[in-house]
Every structure is written in C-alpha cells, then in structure tokens.
Amino acid sequence: MHNLRHVRLAWRLLTRDWRAGELRVLAAALVIAVGAVTAIGFFSDRLNRAMTYQSADLLGADLRLTGAEPVPAEWIRSAADHGLRHVETLDFASVVVHGDKLQLASIKAAAPGYPLRGTLRTAPALYAAETDTVDIPAPGTAWVEARILQALGLAIGARIEIGSAAFTVTRVLTYEPGRGGSFFTMAPRVLMHRDDVAATAVVQPGSRVTYSYLFAGADTDLARYQEWLKTRLGPHHRLFDVRDAGSSIGRALGRAERYLGLTSLLAVLLAGVAIAMGARRYSERHFDTAAMLRCFGATQGDLVRLFVPQFLLLGLVASAAGCALGWLTQEAVFYLLREVYPVRLPPAGLAPVAFGFFTGLLALAGFALPPLMRLRQVPPLRVIRREMAPLPPAAWLVYGSAAAAILILMWRFTGSLLLTAAVLAGSLAAAAALAAFAGALLALSRRVHRRVGVAWRFGMNNLWRRTRTSIGQILAFGLVLMAMAVIALLRTDLLNTWQTQLPPDTPNHFAFNILPQNVAAMQGFFAANRIPASDLYPMVRGRLTEINGRPVTQAVTKEDDGNEAIRRELNLTWTDTLPSDNRLVRGAWWNNTATANPVSVEEKLAKKLGIEIGDELTFSIAGSERRAQVASIRSVQWDSFHPNFYMIFPPGALDGLPATYLTSFHLEPEQKPLLTSLVRAFPAVTVLEMDQVLAQVRTILAQVTAAVELVLLFVLAAGFAVLFAVLSASLDERFHEGALLRTLGAGRRQLRAAHFAEFAVLGMLAGVLAAIGTELIAWVLYTRAFELEYRFKWPVWVLTPLAGGLLIGLAGYIGTRRVVSQSPLTVLREL
Incomplete structure (x- = not known):
C-alpha cells in the first residue's frame, strides 16, 4: 500500500507538470533525439542493405x-x-x-x-x-x-x-x-x-x-x-x-557507412546535450517541491520513489513516440524519393527501433539521474534559505557510467573505434581548451561594448554578468555549429569526390596487347574518330622479389599475405610524366631526383611492405633480375577507370624487354560499331567493354548520394533540439529580469533588441569556437577515416560565425518572446 501511494502521487505530479508545461521541453528533446537516432538507423540499415544487395550483382553473390x-x-x-x-x-x-x-x-x-x-x-x-x-x-x-x-x-x-x-x-x-x-x-x-x-x-x-x-x-x-x-x-x-576494399564499390560503400555512422554519432552527442539541458531545468524547478516534501516528513528514499517513476514513464512514452516519428519520417521520405532508387528497398527491420528506444532510455537515465540525486539531497531549510547542497559524489559515478555507455553506443553507431575516438576526443579537447578561450572572448568583447548601441550593450552586459552560464551556452551552441559544419563539409566533399570520380566521359573500354609498331596508328585512329582516350602506356610483366635484399614474402604481415600485388606478377610501366590521377606523397619525380635506377611505388603497397624512400627493390622480369631504388611514393586513384600501376619506372629503365601498350577510351553508344573497325585494323588488340560495370557503379553512387543528403536533415533536427533546450533552460531567470526591467520602465521593443543582441553575440562567439573545432576534427576525419584530400577550410572561419550569429540570434529572439509578453505583475507575484 505504501508503494502504491507513491505511484499514485508520482502519477498526479507527472500529469500536473505536463499540464503546466514543465516536462514539455524534456519530452520534446527526447522525442527529437530518439526520432533522429531511429530515423538515421533506418536510413543506414535499409540503404546499406539495398546498396549491398545491388553491389552483390557485381560480385554474382553475397x-x-x-x-x-x-x-x-x-x-x-x-x-x-x-x-x-x-x-x-x-x-x-x-x-x-x-x-x-x-x-x-x-x-x-x-x-x-x-x-x-x-x-x-x-x-x-x-x-x-x-x-x-x-x-x-x-x-x-x-x-x-x-x-x-x-x-x-x-x-x-x-x-x-x-x-x-x-x-x-x-x-x-x-x-x-x-x-x-x-x-x-x-x-x-x-x-x-x-x-x-x-x-x-x-x-x-x-x-x-x-x-x-x-x-x-x-x-x-x-x-x-x-x-x-x-x-x-x-x-x-x-x-x-561486396565490400572488398579493392573495388570502387567497396570504397563507396565504406565511405557511405562511415558517413552515416558519423552522423549518428553527432546526433547522439547533440541529443545528450539537449536532454541534459531539459533535465537540468526540470530538476531546478522542483527543488522547492522537494524541500517542502522534506518538511512534511518525506525521506530521501521517498523522493527517489516519487521522481524516478515519473522519469521512467516519461522515458518510455517519449522514446516510443520518437521511434514512431523516426519510422514515419523515413517511410515518408523514401516514398517521396521512390523514383531515385531503381531497386526495391528492403523492408524496415526492428533493430533500429530497439536501438533507438534503448538509446533514449540510456541517455535519459544518464543525464537525468544526477539532477534527481540532487533532489534527493535538498535540505528542508531551502524553504527559507535559498541554498543548494553540492552535487553528491554518487552523481559523478552516474555521470561516468552514462559517459561510458554512450561511448559504447557511439562505437556501435560508427563501427570504428578510430572514428569514434577521433570525434569524441576532438570534441572533448575542443570543449576543454575552448572553454577558456570562450572566457577570453567574453573579456575581449568588453572593449567594444562602448562603441555599440544601448540594446547591444545591455545584451553583452548580460553575458558578462553570467560568465559561467554564458561559457556553457557558447560551448553548447559551438557543439551544434561544429556538428553541422563537419557534416556539411563531409557531405560536400564526398559528393564532389563521387561526382568527379565517374564523370560522363569516364573511359568505358580498355584496349591492351597493343604492339609497339601499332602505337602511332592507334593514336591516329582515336584522333580520326574523335574518341577521347587516355595516354598509351607501355607494359611489361614482372614480379617484386626482394626489398633491400630480403625476400618480399618475409615483409608481408600475416593479415596481408593474400595481397594480389605480392602473389602475382605486376604490370610495370615507364613514363616521363606523372599520370593525371596520381599524386606524389613523398619523394621527387625523375626531373628532380639524383637517385640511380629510380622507381615510383604506390602508397598503400609501400605501407603494407614497409617500403620507404631510398629502399632497393629487386624485380624478376622475363627471366632476368632488375634492381631499382625507390625515388617517390604515389597515391593512386584506382577507381578512375584509367590505366594505373603499382610501379612506374623512368623511360629507358626497362629497355630491351618485350612490351605491349594499353590505354582506356570512352565510346558513346552510337560509336559502338567503331569497335569492329578497331579490331579489324589491329587484330592483336584485345578490347574490354566496361559499360555495364560503370552503369551499376553510377547507380550505387546515386543511392549513396541520396543517403548523404537525407541524413543531414536529422543532424540539423538534433541541433535545433539543443537550441530549444538551451533557450528554455534560461527562461525562468529571464522572466524575472524582464519583469523587473519593465517595472523600471524598459519597453518591449528595447528588451527584444537586447535579447537578439545577446544571442547574436553568443552565436558569433560559438561560431568562432566551432570553426576551430571543425578544422581540427575535419583534419583527423579527412586524413584518417575517409581518405580524402585535406585543405584548409577557410569558408568555415567566415561562414560559421556569421551563420551562428544570425541563426542563434533569431532563435533567441523568437524563443524569448514570452518574456516580454507576460505581465510583470504576474511574474513578480510568483517570486
């Protein structure tokens, strides 16, 4: 009976708080968070399975x-x-x-x-x-x-x-x-x-x-x-x-999975911030209620049994609503974009629902239990004295457990410990280092407040007066802007990479076994028929046998002992210019090196075999041995459908060896009959058609592009949830300040201008912090996770502060309208 009374009282308090709007901020944050996580889970699951099924067509099996x-x-x-x-x-x-x-x-x-x-x-x-x-x-x-x-x-x-x-x-x-x-x-x-x-x-x-x-x-x-x-x-x-790393499909799928995992990871981080803000506001508004109950004889255990069931019920309902929202959203979007997908998408499974539900409950427990434990420690004297006990040590243990659980969830989202650690470490390092920087920015902003209008001075004075709160808000807003900037950057560069990877004139035929005496005639054939073709490269077959006098098989790790470049003969070539889709990583090209008998090695093969600049390589070619010294290491775009090689020699290095030539070229459908003329003119030439492979690769990349575009929306939704929670967390204090200022003669227009100025400055400062964090995280992700070329992201330093000031300024202006619309007398009576 005693426990039943606690449940009944908890239910009454829950319904009362809901009608009063006390729980709507927290519930909205949780619904949006779970909805974003669930929707991203559905997108990742269904699109990956669809792309995997279609990629299996290229393999002929799973x-x-x-x-x-x-x-x-x-x-x-x-x-x-x-x-x-x-x-x-x-x-x-x-x-x-x-x-x-x-x-x-x-x-x-x-x-x-x-x-x-x-x-x-x-x-x-x-x-x-x-x-x-x-x-x-x-x-x-x-x-x-x-x-x-x-x-x-x-x-x-x-x-x-x-x-x-x-x-x-x-x-x-x-x-x-x-x-x-x-x-x-x-x-x-x-x-x-x-x-x-x-x-x-x-x-x-x-x-x-x-x-x-x-x-x-x-x-x-x-x-x-x-x-x-x-x-x-x-x-x-x-x-x-189907994810064989040696294929262009495998690379596309791998990048897509890492991107979807990253968006899920950032959605979880943003959701945690939003839930923490909502839970903190809820608990602070119940300190007085807890103190009154203590005065009436309630024990600490009674308070726990009173508030925990409320949060448990709230978490169950909000998580269920978030899962339903995520499912409905992805179904609606897939229906609207059904023409984009040439294959039928697999039905939605239950795994994203279960994971989203579990994530919601875990996040709520991790960020709501510490404030609840503070309610448990509220002294009865708070009814008279507005004091608050410090956070008990047990609460920090809960925070630590929640952080560990969320780290595991992040690992589950990304499937990569490196990716999870990079983003999390980057975020935490940025938060720790930039918190001090945020304080410094606030201090520096004092020098400009005399040069601005009254509303801007008032808004900036609010920031200085609540320094700790302002720093927390700058970090929260900075995290939102940083997440959006990182996702937008990756989205843009990934799409550019995929679009430029297979342009319309991508070679769709390979011609090899071209005899040396036919090279000039072959080039003339391409020119006469206006066929765009790659350069003709000579090719000899040879096997890498030794590295610095050591057999190459001893240099291969157990994980790479099946590497094709080691188990078979390689295609070796020579050229005086660096191929267009190759890039020097280390070393120098022939005209800038004094290396004797130089050779250039592909980057990934060099890494697997531990090859460095200056190493001596031994090749077995046509029954004879040739030695060369590594002069440079190159990165190669293998999925460009142009001829590419692991090893490139300078002209003259392989003289005296029998060689044939190869090239790739593009034919439009109406030019197909030219193949017959080509084969008749050059009977020894072998032509390989790649049209079907190219068509299927383009289809899969289109699906990956659609996925990248769509999941970005849910990261934005999670970011707006943080904005909403941060604004709501400071509303109570703003109501009291607004009532006092209006009593002293301040007008509504003046207060609204001050609120806009305050949040605009917050947004610009958060944008500066976000630009720093984005640059650091982008460097790690580009170079370590996505294998993309990294360049300094100068637009981020310009656009992020401006977008932060405008976006957060407008959000603060809209979110604080109730502060100036409510009667000052009503607010002051509640004090």
Whole structure:
C-alpha cells in the first residue's frame, strides 16, 4: 500500500507538470533525439542493405570463395547448414579453335543457378540489343564474348572446339557478374555448362584452375558462416564480399557507412546535450517541491520513489513516440524519393527501433539521474534559505557510467573505434581548451561594448554578468555549429569526390596487347574518330622479389599475405610524366631526383611492405633480375577507370624487354560499331567493354548520394533540439529580469533588441569556437577515416560565425518572446 501511494502521487505530479508545461521541453528533446537516432538507423540499415544487395550483382553473390583446388565437402555442407544457397564455377585458360584460327580465352564453367545475385546479359548477335537471362548455356553449347567472334570471324551457330569437345555458339555474352582478375590480363570469356568440363579433357591434375564457390543468404547467416570459415582457410584461398576494399564499390560503400555512422554519432552527442539541458531545468524547478516534501516528513528514499517513476514513464512514452516519428519520417521520405532508387528497398527491420528506444532510455537515465540525486539531497531549510547542497559524489559515478555507455553506443553507431575516438576526443579537447578561450572572448568583447548601441550593450552586459552560464551556452551552441559544419563539409566533399570520380566521359573500354609498331596508328585512329582516350602506356610483366635484399614474402604481415600485388606478377610501366590521377606523397619525380635506377611505388603497397624512400627493390622480369631504388611514393586513384600501376619506372629503365601498350577510351553508344573497325585494323588488340560495370557503379553512387543528403536533415533536427533546450533552460531567470526591467520602465521593443543582441553575440562567439573545432576534427576525419584530400577550410572561419550569429540570434529572439509578453505583475507575484 505504501508503494502504491507513491505511484499514485508520482502519477498526479507527472500529469500536473505536463499540464503546466514543465516536462514539455524534456519530452520534446527526447522525442527529437530518439526520432533522429531511429530515423538515421533506418536510413543506414535499409540503404546499406539495398546498396549491398545491388553491389552483390557485381560480385554474382553475397560471398565468394576461390582457391586453386576443390574445397572439402564439409565446407559446402556447412554452408547449407547455415541456410546459404551456393553454386560452383570453374575458371581456366584454354585455346578456342575454329578452323585454322586460334584464340586464347578464359573459360568459365558454371552450374545451374549461376549467378546467385544479378543476371547474365546476352545478345542474339554481335552488337545487337542485349537482354537479361536467368539461364546458363545448355550442355554442348557456349556463349562467347564479342572479342572471340571478331578474332575468329565467327557467327552465331558456328562450332568451336575447346580441348577435346566441340560446342555450338548460341549467344553473345555481354555482361557477367563477378568477373574477376585484372582488367589488363583478362582474356575474352567463354561461358559453358559445368557438366561439359570433363569432355574437354583440359582440366587435369596440375592444371591451373580457379575453383569459385558462390554463396548467398541472409546477412546473419553469412556472418556466422564467414566466422566459421575463416579459421579453416588455407594460404591459397581467398574470400571476397561486396565490400572488398579493392573495388570502387567497396570504397563507396565504406565511405557511405562511415558517413552515416558519423552522423549518428553527432546526433547522439547533440541529443545528450539537449536532454541534459531539459533535465537540468526540470530538476531546478522542483527543488522547492522537494524541500517542502522534506518538511512534511518525506525521506530521501521517498523522493527517489516519487521522481524516478515519473522519469521512467516519461522515458518510455517519449522514446516510443520518437521511434514512431523516426519510422514515419523515413517511410515518408523514401516514398517521396521512390523514383531515385531503381531497386526495391528492403523492408524496415526492428533493430533500429530497439536501438533507438534503448538509446533514449540510456541517455535519459544518464543525464537525468544526477539532477534527481540532487533532489534527493535538498535540505528542508531551502524553504527559507535559498541554498543548494553540492552535487553528491554518487552523481559523478552516474555521470561516468552514462559517459561510458554512450561511448559504447557511439562505437556501435560508427563501427570504428578510430572514428569514434577521433570525434569524441576532438570534441572533448575542443570543449576543454575552448572553454577558456570562450572566457577570453567574453573579456575581449568588453572593449567594444562602448562603441555599440544601448540594446547591444545591455545584451553583452548580460553575458558578462553570467560568465559561467554564458561559457556553457557558447560551448553548447559551438557543439551544434561544429556538428553541422563537419557534416556539411563531409557531405560536400564526398559528393564532389563521387561526382568527379565517374564523370560522363569516364573511359568505358580498355584496349591492351597493343604492339609497339601499332602505337602511332592507334593514336591516329582515336584522333580520326574523335574518341577521347587516355595516354598509351607501355607494359611489361614482372614480379617484386626482394626489398633491400630480403625476400618480399618475409615483409608481408600475416593479415596481408593474400595481397594480389605480392602473389602475382605486376604490370610495370615507364613514363616521363606523372599520370593525371596520381599524386606524389613523398619523394621527387625523375626531373628532380639524383637517385640511380629510380622507381615510383604506390602508397598503400609501400605501407603494407614497409617500403620507404631510398629502399632497393629487386624485380624478376622475363627471366632476368632488375634492381631499382625507390625515388617517390604515389597515391593512386584506382577507381578512375584509367590505366594505373603499382610501379612506374623512368623511360629507358626497362629497355630491351618485350612490351605491349594499353590505354582506356570512352565510346558513346552510337560509336559502338567503331569497335569492329578497331579490331579489324589491329587484330592483336584485345578490347574490354566496361559499360555495364560503370552503369551499376553510377547507380550505387546515386543511392549513396541520396543517403548523404537525407541524413543531414536529422543532424540539423538534433541541433535545433539543443537550441530549444538551451533557450528554455534560461527562461525562468529571464522572466524575472524582464519583469523587473519593465517595472523600471524598459519597453518591449528595447528588451527584444537586447535579447537578439545577446544571442547574436553568443552565436558569433560559438561560431568562432566551432570553426576551430571543425578544422581540427575535419583534419583527423579527412586524413584518417575517409581518405580524402585535406585543405584548409577557410569558408568555415567566415561562414560559421556569421551563420551562428544570425541563426542563434533569431532563435533567441523568437524563443524569448514570452518574456516580454507576460505581465510583470504576474511574474513578480510568483517570486
């Protein structure tokens, strides 16, 4: 009965406070915070799953395992036990024969069900309209790429021989998901049925064959199977998924996930500030109530049992409302932008709702319990003496626990400890260092107050009179502006990166095996037909064998022992100029170095192998050894669809070695017939078409762009929640000040001007602090998390203070209208 009375009293106080508006600030902050977190969770979950599904089309599956030998049958049974679908393919090189003509080809033998993701595309004749298909070639037939038809002079219906078997060509293969290997080493493809491999007698013990096992299924099943499989993989196995860091899709998805995680992280930080402000105002307004209850005999335990149920009920209702708001918002936005997404989005799951709900309760508990513990410590004498006991030590323990829990939540949002630590450390360091700087700015502002009008002097005097409160407000507003500036900067630079990554004239064809004697004629062909093409680069094949006399395999860490650049021969080239999409990171180019036998190394490979300027590299090329000294290290834009290389030598360094040339070029659809003329003019040239890959990459980048645009809105909403909470937290004091000033003769217009001036100065000072914090955090994120080129962000230093002054000044002007509209007599009677 005793506990029941506490619950009833708590309910009555809760309903009374709600009707009086006491809880609306706190509830609004919590609803907006949970709504933002939930909506971002939905966006991240649905868009990532949609982009992952579509990216899987390029891989042909959700997961691909390759090896030089068949995998144990236990692995396949385990995949089925984990609920995964699977299909097997074989890749091997063989000669395709037609009459007296020969063509080296890459043969793929696929079982029914291939591919598990995406579709094959074929055409009934050379350069005819292509169509999607869910079938594979029937036994005894083959589908071939256009290059084989051109090289062998074939027509649909012709017979070709592969090993000991003959096949009828029934379709032209135009697109195949999961096409592996380097662009410059892929022979033209032949697709055949898996059951026909034995008849060819090509695959024998010791043959160079790549066995591929494709898997598809639910994300959780795939994750469990990957964990089971990774401990059993041998050195000759390789495991790929749609986020393979070597692909442009993997980089786009990785950056998108980091951006969405960052927005979630900043939303949580802003939500915490808003909830803290609302909880503090609520508790301060209940100090007198707690003191009166203590006078009537209530114990400290009674106060806890009275106020905790109120906050618990408030948290449950507000968190539920925030989750509903987040779900409705993302559903509405996805509906309005349904034409942007060419694929059907997966349905919303329950995980974002559960996580948003839990985040709301945790944030409320972390920031509301310390003020509640102060209510528990309110002395009865407060009814007479306006004193307040200091914050009890137990409250600091609660603050510490809440901070640790929120740190874990941030880690969950970003999936990156480095990203979480960078933003959090940057924010805390900025807050600690800039708090003193804010005080200094307030002191410096005293020198200008005599040169401004009465309203501005009055507003600035308010800031100096409440120095501690003003510094806290500057930091809160600075955090809001800093979060918005960081997100806006990343949004702009990410979009610019993605838009410039694949411009309309991006090369969609590669031409390689160009003979040296045909280089001038090839350039003339491009010029005569107005075909935009990259430079023609010579290419020889070589393997890096030693670094400073030490075998290269000893320089590779266990995590990188499957790196393609180490396990196979590299494409080596020479040029006298730095390629346009390469940038020198360290060292100097040929005309500025005295290094003997110089070579330039790609940055990421150099980092993995510990290669530094001045190191000696040994290469095995065409049966001979060549040594070179590292003169420079370059960053390379691998996803530019231009020819790029791990190693570049100066002209003359590889003289005497057999070389062919390669280039990339762009063809419009109406120029496609020129390919036939090109192949006829240069029979040895191999042309690789990349149109389908480019189209799919552009589609995925468009979806990523839409996600980046949309989640920015929720960070802004969380920022406005902080503004609302900060303004509301100081309303009580402003009511009393306004009543006194109006009693002494101040007019409403004068008070409103003073409020605008006060908040405008607050906003400008917060903008200066935000610019400093933004510059520091942006440098860390650009260089460490997003792999973007960093430059000094001078617009931030101009726009952020101006935007802060205008935005916060207007918000303060609007938020304090009630101060001048309420009767002074009514306010003074409440004192």
